[in-house]
Amino acid sequence: MAKEKTFFEKLKAWPLLLPVVALILVMAVNIIYDAVNGNNPFSFFTITLQNTTANGTVLYGRIIDILNRGSEAAILAIGMTLVVSSSAGTDISVGSVMSLAASVCCVTLAGYGVSSTTELARPLIVGVLAGIAIGCLCGAFNGFLVAHLKIQPMVATLILFTAARSIGLLVCNDLIVYVRNPQFGFFGSFFGPIPTPIIITAICVAVTALVLSKTALGTYIQSVGINAKASRIAGLNSKTIIFMTYMLCGLFAGIAGIINGSRITSADSNNIGLYMELDAILAVALGGNSLGGGKFNLAGSIIGAYTIQAITTTLYALGVSSAQAPVYKAVIVIIIVAIQAPPVKAYFRKRNAAKAAVAKEA
Amino acid sequence: MKKTKINGNTLLLLITIALFVVMYIGGIAAYGSRGFSRLQTFLDILKTNAGLICMASGLTVVMLTAGIDISVGALVAMDCMILACGMEAGIGAVPMMIIVILIGLVFGAVQGFLVGYLEIQPFIVTMAGMFFARGMTAVISTDQKSITEQINPLFYKLANIKIKLPFGGYTNRKGVYMAPNISVGVVIALLVLILIFLMLRYTKFGRSLYAIGGSEQSAAMMGLNVKFTKMKAYILSSFLTSIGAICFCLNTMAASVQQALGYEMDAISSAVIGGTLLTGGVGNVIGTFFGVLINGTISAIVKTNGKLASSWPSILTAALLFLFIVIQSIFAAIREKQKG
Numbered sequence: 001m002a003k004e005k006t007f008f009e010k011l012k013a014w015p016l017l018l019p020v021v022a023l024i025l026v027m028a029v030n031i032i033y034d035a036v037n038g039n040n041p042f043s044f045f046t047i048t049l050q051n052t053t054a055n056g057t058v059l060y061g062r063i064i065d066i067l068n069r070g071s072e073a074a075i076l077a078i079g080m081t082l083v084v085s086s087s088a089g090t091d092i093s094v095g096s097v098m099s100l101a102a103s104v105c106c107v108t109l110a111g112y113g114v115s116s117t118t119e120l121a122r123p124l125i126v127g128v129l130a131g132i133a134i135g136c137l138c139g140a141f142n143g144f145l146v147a148h149l150k151i152q153p154m155v156a157t158l159i160l161f162t163a164a165r166s167i168g169l170l171v172c173n174d175l176i177v178y179v180r181n182p183q184f185g186f187f188g189s190f191f192g193p194i195p196t197p198i199i200i201t202a203i204c205v206a207v208t209a210l211v212l213s214k215t216a217l218g219t220y221i222q223s224v225g226i227n228a229k230a231s232r233i234a235g236l237n238s239k240t241i242i243f244m245t246y247m248l249c250g251l252f253a254g255i256a257g258i259i260n261g262s263r264i265t266s267a268d269s270n271n272i273g274l275y276m277e278l279d280a281i282l283a284v285a286l287g288g289n290s291l292g293g294g295k296f297n298l299a300g301s302i303i304g305a306y307t308i309q310a311i312t313t314t315l316y317a318l319g320v321s322s323a324q325a326p327v328y329k330a331v332i333v334i335i336i337v338a339i340q341a342p343p344v345k346a347y348f349r350k351r352n353a354a355k356a357a358v359a360k361e362a
Numbered sequence: 363m364k365k366t367k368i369n370g371n372t373l374l375l376l377i378t379i380a381l382f383v384v385m386y387i388g389g390i391a392a393y394g395s396r397g398f399s400r401l402q403t404f405l406d407i408l409k410t411n412a413g414l415i416c417m418a419s420g421l422t423v424v425m426l427t428a429g430i431d432i433s434v435g436a437l438v439a440m441d442c443m444i445l446a447c448g449m450e451a452g453i454g455a456v457p458m459m460i461i462v463i464l465i466g467l468v469f470g471a472v473q474g475f476l477v478g479y480l481e482i483q484p485f486i487v488t489m490a491g492m493f494f495a496r497g498m499t500a501v502i503s504t505d506q507k508s509i510t511e512q513i514n515p516l517f518y519k520l521a522n523i524k525i526k527l528p529f530g531g532y533t534n535r536k537g538v539y540m541a542p543n544i545s546v547g548v549v550i551a552l553l554v555l556i557l558i559f560l561m562l563r564y565t566k567f568g569r570s571l572y573a574i575g576g577s578e579q580s581a582a583m584m585g586l587n588v589k590f591t592k593m594k595a596y597i598l599s600s601f602l603t604s605i606g607a608i609c610f611c612l613n614t615m616a617a618s619v620q621q622a623l624g625y626e627m628d629a630i631s632s633a634v635i636g637g638t639l640l641t642g643g644v645g646n647v648i649g650t651f652f653g654v655l656i657n658g659t660i661s662a663i664v665k666t667n668g669k670l671a672s673s674w675p676s677i678l679t680a681a682l683l684f685l686f687i688v689i690q691s692i693f694a695a696i697r698e699k700q701k702g
Binding site for chain 2 (some may be wrong): 090145149150151152154155156158159160161164165166168169170172203267278281282284291292314321323325326327328329330331333334338341342343344
């Protein structure tokens, strides 16, 4: 007799369970903290309109801040999800590529050797396209190594991880290039009352989701990730598909780099995108995706990215300094992945089965 | 008569060594007049990279099991900070060094347990380890510490011991004979290197590592304790990293949150240039040693030149990495063709 699945069983099978639970826990911590301190317990959720001298009337609140600050990680997580799915490996170069894209963009806009400018030397679109193009190029390089030379993704991307940031410094002539121009600053500030990075992220996510759902691309990527050989025999060009996912990852890294550069209206090669690759990989893992490739869940990764940002913001709100925050992040990560670890799952399954057997006997 | 056949891996090691020799001779040819030809320059490369040699040896062991340990750089920072703060608090140099090594063992045991027994991807585990160690450094102290003679005379003395070599000296402009010297760190690093080399070659543990890297399933079927061996590999890596941290601290005499930033990638690239495969089962600490030397030589050349931008060493390292990875993949392709 087929038993109806109970609500809990359905919930257990829900792929987004882990990231959503993590997000809810973070919110709960915020509410409790505010309540204990005698503030409005729901101040975490309040969104207000504030007047600022620089940007006019803008939205303000902790949630907006998390969505805003988490944009880069979310954008990177899109590309990383695809890469992990298709090649069962991670692209560790995205942070460095971000930095390179920002450098190229700023240098194109300011001119070589200029350290600070308020006037754009070239039209804005040229700089942005240059930044995105260099991101794609880096992605294509990684993709070529992984797909055609069959090098393990981590090693292949280690090359640009080491080099991209330094090339960016070289492009910048060892300077921090400031482009203090409102046109360039637009990508990191506000569009009307809404922070621009949120809008850009929304567009990136929407376009990717649309392409993945309306075309067979998503299925292709997953099938290559599950079994590249079988997919090839089935008529898929696995090499091209893996290559493409890396290129897309590079593209998104480029976009994230430009946003980050625009936020600080400069190309700070040493600091842009530092450790971002780790956040992006973490977002993918937190989103319930297996780092072993195959099936992926884009929504999970995006929620994962914002969860990480929520954790970071919460830690800051609790008075933890930015240098100390990684300790807590590390503990959280280990707990999350340990819960998902196969031996732990097997242990719980065994225990549940034993319990069920006892219940049956009784 | 049995013909000795040079296989791909030996050839790769030979290429690495040849590259180092060519690069060093190139350095001498270009900057011989600026002291590059002196033995001391080479010894200084060893001195600066003593810590890295220990770390990269440990990393090679982990990489042989098809794992990775990216926590090494952060662990060095944490160890240095503990050393500096402990000595500032008046604890002696020897107890502090023992404490640091114990911390390394515990750190490695936790990581090894998570990788070996809970089967979590090594990258994720050691990434968390890296976050933890780097963050812990900041929790201990965010100041820039430096270890002076007042803080701990013994440690200071240890750092400044110069073991003179009986050969290869030169007479400086004042006519004083300068004997080349090495520091305590170099001696420790070379000892570690030799011990790990012997361990990998002649002990059961060493050969189990290769077996596990070659095929985990076959190793398990052969009756090897895969989980525990993996755990031991991570313990060894963190242990060697802690020894490396002491060498590192002896060289810099300082501690800060930003210390040894990106060292994990230097160590990984050294191992890869030295012919260790990230897929496991292939590699040797001798190769890793030359990998470290190549990286060190690049830095030394750029430093001696003085005009090149500071970003060149990492670009050159990346270019070499690219070269070696391509050569490795060509060898792998040839091997596959021969098989089938």
